[in-house]
Amino acid sequence: MEFFYTYKSIETALPLVDVENAKFAILGIPFDGTTSYKPGARFGPTLIRQGTVNLESYILDYDIDLAELNIADIGDLEVVAGNPLQTVKMGIETIRELKEANPNVIPIILGGEHSMTYAPVKALMPKSYVVFDAHLDLRDEYESNPWNHACVARRISELGVEIAEFGIRSGIREEVEYAKEKGITWVHAREYSVERFKEVVKDLPEPVYVSIDIDAFDLSMVPSTGTPEAGGLRFWEVIEALEWLVKNKRIVGFDIMEVAGMEIGDVTALTGAKLLFYFIGMMEKFGKP
Amino acid sequence: MEFFYTYKSIETALPLVDVENAKFAILGIPFDGTTSYKPGARFGPTLIRQGTVNLESYILDYDIDLAELNIADIGDLEVVAGNPLQTVKMGIETIRELKEANPNVIPIILGGEHSMTYAPVKALMPKSYVVFDAHLDLRDEYESNPWNHACVARRISELGVEIAEFGIRSGIREEVEYAKEKGITWVHAREYSVERFKEVVKDLPEPVYVSIDIDAFDLSMVPSTGTPEAGGLRFWEVIEALEWLVKNKRIVGFDIMEVAGMEIGDVTALTGAKLLFYFIGMMEKFGKP
Amino acid sequence: MEFFYTYKSIETALPLVDVENAKFAILGIPFDGTTSYKPGARFGPTLIRQGTVNLESYILDYDIDLAELNIADIGDLEVVAGNPLQTVKMGIETIRELKEANPNVIPIILGGEHSMTYAPVKALMPKSYVVFDAHLDLRDEYESNPWNHACVARRISELGVEIAEFGIRSGIREEVEYAKEKGITWVHAREYSVERFKEVVKDLPEPVYVSIDIDAFDLSMVPSTGTPEAGGLRFWEVIEALEWLVKNKRIVGFDIMEVAGMEIGDVTALTGAKLLFYFIGMMEKFGKP
Amino acid sequence: MEFFYTYKSIETALPLVDVENAKFAILGIPFDGTTSYKPGARFGPTLIRQGTVNLESYILDYDIDLAELNIADIGDLEVVAGNPLQTVKMGIETIRELKEANPNVIPIILGGEHSMTYAPVKALMPKSYVVFDAHLDLRDEYESNPWNHACVARRISELGVEIAEFGIRSGIREEVEYAKEKGITWVHAREYSVERFKEVVKDLPEPVYVSIDIDAFDLSMVPSTGTPEAGGLRFWEVIEALEWLVKNKRIVGFDIMEVAGMEIGDVTALTGAKLLFYFIGMMEKFGKP
Amino acid sequence: MEFFYTYKSIETALPLVDVENAKFAILGIPFDGTTSYKPGARFGPTLIRQGTVNLESYILDYDIDLAELNIADIGDLEVVAGNPLQTVKMGIETIRELKEANPNVIPIILGGEHSMTYAPVKALMPKSYVVFDAHLDLRDEYESNPWNHACVARRISELGVEIAEFGIRSGIREEVEYAKEKGITWVHAREYSVERFKEVVKDLPEPVYVSIDIDAFDLSMVPSTGTPEAGGLRFWEVIEALEWLVKNKRIVGFDIMEVAGMEIGDVTALTGAKLLFYFIGMMEKFGKP
Amino acid sequence: MEFFYTYKSIETALPLVDVENAKFAILGIPFDGTTSYKPGARFGPTLIRQGTVNLESYILDYDIDLAELNIADIGDLEVVAGNPLQTVKMGIETIRELKEANPNVIPIILGGEHSMTYAPVKALMPKSYVVFDAHLDLRDEYESNPWNHACVARRISELGVEIAEFGIRSGIREEVEYAKEKGITWVHAREYSVERFKEVVKDLPEPVYVSIDIDAFDLSMVPSTGTPEAGGLRFWEVIEALEWLVKNKRIVGFDIMEVAGMEIGDVTALTGAKLLFYFIGMMEKFGKP
């Protein structure tokens, strides 16, 4: 598939298959043109993939070896520096082509800014959008730009997708009001628990798209993200929620966004890499067809 | 007010007012001449203020927008490198002038070493001193110096102020004995809880000065402080204690000390910045007049 | 002048005057939305200004004390993340207003990406543009964007300004051909000398705008810039050229662009800060009225 | 004892005694030739010892001052770069000579890679091996090398020593099967609690050797270790388990392995240093003779 | 060619061809098991390739666009951690297979430790070995290991290959004597000049293998190499020597070794990447068939 | 000699002798309480000594092996944080005791701040003081403190010692006037050459004390010093001057000051370490008795 721009990136430390034979297909979107604070999400896909070298392909919790699964890595989208909208459009088209090449494949996006999540959601059109994030991302625009990362959940809401947000600890009044008006449920990091997650998610319509803004985790685990926030979630309380979700809802796509930094072995990327492997493992083990 | 030395610093990412109209006034004290281990607290005020750019001015938990409040930032004290006592004296004088200019203003100090906390306490003369710290800071002197950061709580105790300490996990026998003799209550980080905090604090006389040595938090959240210690507190268990305190006791001053490092976006500074915004927010929302 | 957005930035370690009384006025443009490789030029203005704390205000070479001069610092332009063209337009307007407020003031821009240099050039309309850079910056567009930093010299050329470039060691065939066609002289870093500089510059029409892309220097001096290149210039061979230029040509504006990084005291910023002080010193000492 | 190679290292910030008079003897093994991911464990012993400067010698929890104890520091083993087996052999011989010089001394090893733990275990021949680790370390070989750090628990198992592992969150199927076959109990980090620890450990035969692979802790506390893993243990839940163990079982040796990095004051080393002091303190306070 | 282990690495930012059609073939050898001081050469191949994203594919000096050439990238050798000899053997075999697949291809090795250079030299059997290095690398063994990086020139000398070394500023008496005995010419960094280079090299027999230990450059340009040394060479004085060599001698292989570090955009890797592009460019422009 | 405080430091990678038998004795003074800009000189002695592990003990240029010389390392002075004068006094006393123990020994001081150089000069009372520095250090006081590092050459001048300074590129008018008045020659970095050095130094009275403020070197070689300055000296042009000086003047003491930072292997420390080895080597080879 010659329309992908793979030469800047790296593959995960896994044996890979062609898209046609894949159950999962990884795509990087190394865009960071609208980052508000700490730049470097452009290196997220490379750092996460490189970080998988740190991991065993076997997931102890599930008795699943990712090296035995059918996973494709289609490289990185050719982004347009300084133009989020055009990059998103290319992302939509790419994911559509991916699904045409293999309608059963589950796309896994590695960011890059959260703004890029619009691409898989638009291409896959789930009924629900479940997101872990420190931020509501419900602004109408930010710095005059509706395609800023701080607006992505609003844009997705405008597609008619139902939204539930977890780990929230930052937002503005306008976003709170919008959420109220549109019936978007969000759970503050202070009130988050796996039980609370289940209560909120259990009635969401299927299929579901799942997005992880890495800043949902505590800033001590993800120091190299665009906008790190104190008071975040811990690893297992996200994994346990995802396990429940995967068992109970059909998932059509997944992403890990906002990993940034420039250092190989940065804990932000290692957290992202481990999450990637767990997600694939739990989908294989428990995934609802 | 020409006695402030502002040109080395930066202002927070907030609209500001004059001291005369302010409810809160921020002052940096970038002194780090007696740091025991990791230097760099001189950059603390700059890094915390710069770190506020990472944050929304709106506090989700309180429905308060700091951009709508009356906050002044009077810059940094002109410190005397290598002379903590002289710097403290200038700090006392500055805070007194600040209170003369506006008797209702609540000073918020950004450090700099913990030794500098003596300045606002001496100037404001609270009845009680509530501090979060990994260290007792009750030494009579350290390296022949009674104005070392490891002695600040002792100096404050000698002013007749009642003291309660939380998050403690380092000290020496002499300090433990002094605390016992003087009736200073301290709670080990292993035994800390918001309930324990309330029990200890509820009978303290008002008004109260509140000091946060950033090393009270777990070293994973604050790697760039003078003496990071494993086994520290987490963000919300400090916030919840502060909320209770603000609701139940009159607060006359607040500080965030020992943020160090040289890197913009260091998680230590971002933790400090978020704490700063939460403190102002909770004072506005719940503060006892 | 309320149209400037100063609260995110910091001032240099100099006593300052109002724009109306200033001979020099510093403006930061913290934009880095189109950076090709290493992000972080958004922190350039803050890091350069902070880096001036490292310096004496007295310039030994000229017996000039910058603390005795009339210098204004008007803060940072409010940039639009992810939109270089809109940011450039605001920059043009701001510099025009600055010149209206004080027609004699010499603007000094601190970047931020090199793309932003279009703003002062367009506002000041010099006859010549003298630039130190590792890159030709003569592309018609880059990643579909004519306002990318790699196109800035081309855009300036299209204004009818004569161009001379020094320290060049990167470009593409298209740029070489464009330079040839338009009579743009460029001197490779391998062939650079102060003598060669004089030969090229001596016949340029006045007034002159001078731009320093910090990557003109050897990558060992400027590790934290967008696209560091080995084989660059050294400090004094740039200073000596600038001294000759300032003595022999009327200068209407100056900038230091592409300082990036996130660390206080990074040598990139310290090189930029020293260059800033030398430029002001030599203008005062030798500047052609 | 001239057989130690001390000149590359540093001593802890404690007053020291000769081996003959010591209750505890510290030995560094700065080997990192088989590290899988992040190198630098060679600097572990230096960084941990240097990190003790950050600490009080008094342990608040035990009312014990390490400065009053008899502790020797015999420097670092002269490692053979790129040859783990030969280095392990030298380690065995060194620890044997140490025990001959003083049969009552308790060796404390600072690593270096986990592979080096074979040396004290072989030299001290405990009945049980209790280890905190993110990894099972039960591979038969790794990269064709049976002396790789990923095989150390297997090698120790082959000595007939009983094994219990805590904090595990990485391994492969072969290791799980080997553990099952040999009756090795391991507790996943998700299921770890001090209660669970006691249940597993209470029936182990004495004496016990205790090994801490620093990667057992959450990666936010130990970013600079060879293979950091998300979802790890926190400081007090390890300390409380060790306290129980020390009270209830005779301990013959202890190590802190896999501290890496190159930065003085790295939180990884500070976590290791604090653990070192706590271990000595609890052995003095509660240690079963 | 399934015998290469590519999944840990990354390709350069160039369009690539198959080995069969290639004029140049890049192979990474990410081994660093015997590094004496600063570890991390395992990341050298990844960091150099990633660093090519910083560069234009067009070489201004030669009017050559690398994007138009036939270059293959065969990934990284599967190294055996902690076993340099076995890794070297696999390297020899791999390069032999590469030459069998395409006898005209010029292998370009990216290290990894300098010890690995033995592999291409043994496989290609040049008559002469021209090396830029801070170190003589003529020890018989180092830490009991004849395959340590400090022995590589000695091992190559034992193959009967003539040797000339440039940029030297570190060695021991034994090495100086060996060089004298075997007629190995070495030029101290203090005495290095392009003229001196030509004098030494002009009589060497062809074909020639060229090796660059990146530590030949001044430590300010290459801070992240295994053993950085002050007083090193600058970029153009190496490039000019290489240009002369390429014009006057037939080259059969080339390598860039000892790039280490963990940071994307580290100047060490950027220096290596630029050297890689220049070497390919000059071979295309001036290379003696 | 129990008056030294050795336990916080590290020894160089050299076999050592007792002070009584030593020709050279190394003393660290890890004081950094008055640092103006970048802190961390407290780690200078540790980092320089640790950096010697990077070096061969054999000096190629002199055919001298430092491992065969009589060198003592007496550890670090116990500094008083925040009190430069008291620390200097202890330094004077220590160096006097050192000379009493062995009148022929040549003290070599590793800093720590330049202020500490007053101690060896006062203790050794040379006739001349030759210093490489970016700064004049001739202020009467700085921040009200006459013992600040910026005053050290002035304090030494007041002892009646003749002074020559090289590599200068920072100072204030007062310092220039003082130098003129007192006949202190200083050579700007722009005008520095070995020839110029010889002209200035040749008539200085003996014996001579030599001080290297590491910031004399270009900031690209010494990024981690208190006040790095662009436009500095290169390694060999300092070494060649020192060689001439050692051959022609009797040297009574030597220091390397202002190495800072927190990272093992930082190029600043490696530059200092190499300079240390060269100085000892040239004293042994050429030193005037």
Ligand SMILES: [Mn+2]
């Ligand atoms: Mn988001």
Ligand SMILES: [Mn+2]
């Ligand atoms: Mn977010």
Ligand SMILES: [Mn+2]
């Ligand atoms: Mn404190």
Ligand SMILES: [Mn+2]
């Ligand atoms: Mn503290």
Ligand SMILES: [Mn+2]
């Ligand atoms: Mn440019």
Ligand SMILES: [Mn+2]
């Ligand atoms: Mn450029």
Ligand SMILES: [Mn+2]
């Ligand atoms: Mn282990």
Ligand SMILES: [Mn+2]
């Ligand atoms: Mn492990």
Ligand SMILES: [Mn+2]
């Ligand atoms: Mn070499």
Ligand SMILES: [Mn+2]
């Ligand atoms: Mn070398």
Ligand SMILES: [Mn+2]
């Ligand atoms: Mn100095």
Ligand SMILES: [Mn+2]
């Ligand atoms: Mn200096």
